[in-house]
Amino acid sequence: MKFELLDVAELNLPLFDQAMPPMMHQYGEVQKKLANKIASADGFVFITGEYNHSIPGSLKNFLDYIFAEWNYKAAAFVGYGGAVGGSRAIEHLIPVLAELKVASVANTMNHILIRNIFNAIDESGIPKPEFISGDIGKQLKELDWWVSALKIARTP
Secondary structure, eight states: OOOOOOOHHHHOOOOOOOSSOGGGOOOOHHHHHHHHHHHTOSEEEEEEEOBTTBOOHHHHHHHHTOSGGGTTEEEEEEEEOSTTTTHHHHHHHHHHHHHTTEEEOOOTTTSEEEOSHHHHBOTTSOBOGGGEESOHHHHHHHHHHHHHHHHHHHOO
16 A cells, blocks of 8 residues: 555635635635545545544545545544544544545444543654554455455446
């Protein structure tokens, strides 16, 4: 698998305010750039913090910018936060992605969760294993299966 990091914070997107919903595919310039980037991917690993038991507003705003380019692709999840490691954010992210026709490949037992984020990262920025739950190898294997299956299904 080949990965590319896309940091929503670095995009510095303004609050979505287009007149036409993205489902109508009448994109402005910013939307076109995002659409090209997302269209080039076959699947996603969403890494999200948990804020007030949900996803960050910047992530929701990012997801709202485009529509068709998300369709019929797969996603896996890494969450981070307090005692439950971002699990509630992931629970809120999944139905948003379902509306964008993105298949969530891992059930709640397979999400990668980093608990107690302020103590979980060592001096070099690496998460300490005792704060992490989930099996990344198993999750990526499942993601690869779904990505392959959906890529075939998207092929005309």
